Amino acid sequence: MPPALSDRDRALLAGDHGPAAAMAMRVIVRMAEVLEAASFIDIVQAHIDSTVYVGEANLEFAERLAQGGGRVAVPTTLNVSGLDEHGWRAWSVPADWAEKARRQMVAYERMGCRPTWTCAPYQTEFAPHFGEQIAWGESNAVVFANSVIGARTERYPDLLDICAALTGRVPGFGLHLAENRRGQVVLRLADVPRDLQRQDSFYPVFGYLLGKVAGDRVPVIDGLEAAPGEDQLKALGAAAASSGNVGLFHIVGVTPEAPTLAAAVADANVDTVVVRPADLRAARAELTTAVGDGLDMVVLGSPHFSLAEFHRLAPLLEGRRHDRVRLLVTTSRAVAHLARQAGLLERLESFGGQVTVDTCILTSPMLPPEVRRLMTNSAKYAYYAPGLLGSQVVFGSLEDCVESARAGRVVRDDSLWQG
Amino acid sequence: MAGAAAGRALVSDEPLSFWGGYDHHSGEIIDRRHPLAGQNAAGRVLVLPYARGSSTTSAVLLEALRAGTAPAAILTTGTEPFFALAAIVADEMYGLSLPVVIVPLGAAADLRSGTSLRIERDGTIAIEDDSSSRGR
Numbered sequence: 001m002p003p004a005l006s007d008r009d010r011a012l013l014a015g016d017h018g019p020a021a022a023m024a025m026r027v028i029v030r031m032a033e034v035l036e037a038a039s040f041i042d043i044v045q046a047h048i049d050s051t052v053y054v055g056e057a058n059l060e061f062a063e064r065l066a067q068g069g070g071r072v073a074v075p076t077t078l079n080v081s082g083l084d085e086h087g088w089r090a091w092s093v094p095a096d097w098a099e100k101a102r103r104q105m106v107a108y109e110r111m112g113c114r115p116t117w118t119c120a121p122y123q124t125e126f127a128p129h130f131g132e133q134i135a136w137g138e139s140n141a142v143v144f145a146n147s148v149i150g151a152r153t154e155r156y157p158d159l160l161d162i163c164a165a166l167t168g169r170v171p172g173f174g175l176h177l178a179e180n181r182r183g184q185v186v187l188r189l190a191d192v193p194r195d196l197q198r199q200d201s202f203y204p205v206f207g208y209l210l211g212k213v214a215g216d217r218v219p220v221i222d223g224l225e226a227a228p229g230e231d232q233l234k235a236l237g238a239a240a241a242s243s244g245n246v247g248l249f250h251i252v253g254v255t256p257e258a259p260t261l262a263a264a265v266a267d268a269n270v271d272t273v274v275v276r277p278a279d280l281r282a283a284r285a286e287l288t289t290a291v292g293d294g295l296d297m298v299v300l301g302s303p304h305f306s307l308a309e310f311h312r313l314a315p316l317l318e319g320r321r322h323d324r325v326r327l328l329v330t331t332s333r334a335v336a337h338l339a340r341q342a343g344l345l346e347r348l349e350s351f352g353g354q355v356t357v358d359t360c361i362l363t364s365p366m367l368p369p370e371v372r373r374l375m376t377n378s379a380k381y382a383y384y385a386p387g388l389l390g391s392q393v394v395f396g397s398l399e400d401c402v403e404s405a406r407a408g409r410v411v412r413d414d415s416l417w418q419g
Numbered sequence: 420m421a422g423a424a425a426g427r428a429l430v431s432d433e434p435l436s437f438w439g440g441y442d443h444h445s446g447e448i449i450d451r452r453h454p455l456a457g458q459n460a461a462g463r464v465l466v467l468p469y470a471r472g473s474s475t476t477s478a479v480l481l482e483a484l485r486a487g488t489a490p491a492a493i494l495t496t497g498t499e500p501f502f503a504l505a506a507i508v509a510d511e512m513y514g515l516s517l518p519v520v521i522v523p524l525g526a527a528a529d530l531r532s533g534t535s536l537r538i539e540r541d542g543t544i545a546i547e548d549d550s551s552s553r554g555r
Contacts, residue, residue: 031503034503035498049475052475054475054478054481054482057478057482057484057509058478058481064512137474139472139473139474157477157505158475158476158478159508211472216434216468216497242473244471244472245434245469289451362439386452387452
């Protein structure tokens with residue numbers, strides 16, 4: 001039995017708002033039955049991950065909704081697509097593939113979604129607020145919205161996100177509900193030097209370990225002495241949402257639902273896992289699959305590079321990259337525009353670097369086949385590139401990445417990681 | 420998600436992201452960090468605790484269903500919205516059925532890859548005697 005339907009829900013199902021809204025509401029109702037949800041709830045915003053071009057079925061789904069008069073009922077942002085819409089010809093994207101990916105972009109734009117084309121919607125003017133009920137796809141966006149902002153979303157599967165946006169309704173389940181948001185496992189940092197905790201590269205490494213340890217439990221981080229910045233929390237969440245099913249984490253004294261350890265956990269008897277420097281070293285090592293120091297490309301920006309990250313990168317870009325190694329930054333069109341105005345893209349370009357917007361190396365078949373060995377400061381890129389691209393990957397800090405691009409081979413400073 | 424299906428089990432206690440983990444052109448499991456890497460799951464009864472990570476898992480599973488490279492059924496140890504959603508949309512779009520059934524943790528642990536399983540419309544799962552299996 002589905003939960004009780006409102007008059008508007010019944011009108012949606014009856015087709016009063018068109019065939020697309022009717023199909024979307026049917027999907028919502030069937031999901032509510034599967035999830036045994038007790039009620040439907042209203043959302044104030046959606047973020048659509050279904051924009052990623054995967055194949056014909058997903059394009060057919062998007063076009064059927066758009067042709068069926070689908071129109072989003074709440075403000076809705078769009079995740080990365082399969083294509084840098086205006087820049088794809090500079091890369092190895094097949095033209096027929098580009099045409100389909102572009103049709104999928106157009107379908108979602110026709111439904112009234114905002115063309116943000118970014119996997120970091122929380123770093124746009126459309127970021128949600130504490131306590132708001134939202135329906136977000138894209139695992140890294142979900143974990144940031146829940147954990148750092150304190151908005152409430154479940155981890156929306158592709159295709160369900162647009163159904164939520166078209167109806168403004170979702171099953172009341174999972175992380176929408178206060179009772180499911182308390183911590184179920186504590187990770188306690190022990191003997192992790194403060195200098196390491198202040199490093200940007202600590203966060204993706206710890207996030208990767210966090211996801212592996214937490215699995216599908218809500219983790220609480222205790223014992224963090226540094227005050228992490230927004231981009232560090234972004235890297236932590238993106239890594240944890242890749243290696244595990246983490247849709248929400250708490251950091252005691254840092255994130256909004258964890259003023260104290262007692263407030264953050266479901267009950268006082270939850271498991272505690274102690275994390276020591278040796279665990280972090282092992283996690284860091286697992287993020288690298290390549291052997292040797294050969295390198296074809298350095299890639300930054302998963303999740304999409306922020307303006308603050310461009311500001312961090314610019315002073316490192318002394319000189320010029322080695323002829324053998326390309327440097328690519330993936331970001332949103334809005335941030336690229338701001339970085340251009342600030343003179344930061346000129347710095348990147350004079351170093352020999354490039355920018356791609358709207359998409360990333362994992363969602364667009366943009367890399368030429370000779371690019372086999374990647375280096376990145378992103379645990380998400382490091383996690384997915386071997387499976388999705390068949391590449392070998394090296395994980396390093398932002399400084400390591402730039403230094404390697406300049407040297408033409410992998411160079412890493414391991415001093416802070418040594419025991 | 421109800422439906423009837425049969426196939427040989429393919430079992431792991433490691434969760435899997437279909438995005439970066441499942442090739443919908445072939446049905447092969449391509450996450451090199453996963454114990455089932457290199458196995459083909461098309462037409463098999465895939466037994467996993469849950470789907471890991473990416474939101475795109477449901478999109479990849481929908482593609483596999485349309486292409487005929489999906490598992491015959493998926494058994495999980497808890498409610499798994501990512502698999503259920505793909506099954507619902509495949510039904511809405513193409514009238515295709517993918518049973519997604521919850522099995523108790525202990526029962527999942529007892530299942531072995533290669534065992535022939537039959538899933539009935541009411542969600543009951545029968546282990547077919549190897550001698551009576553039809554060599555699938």
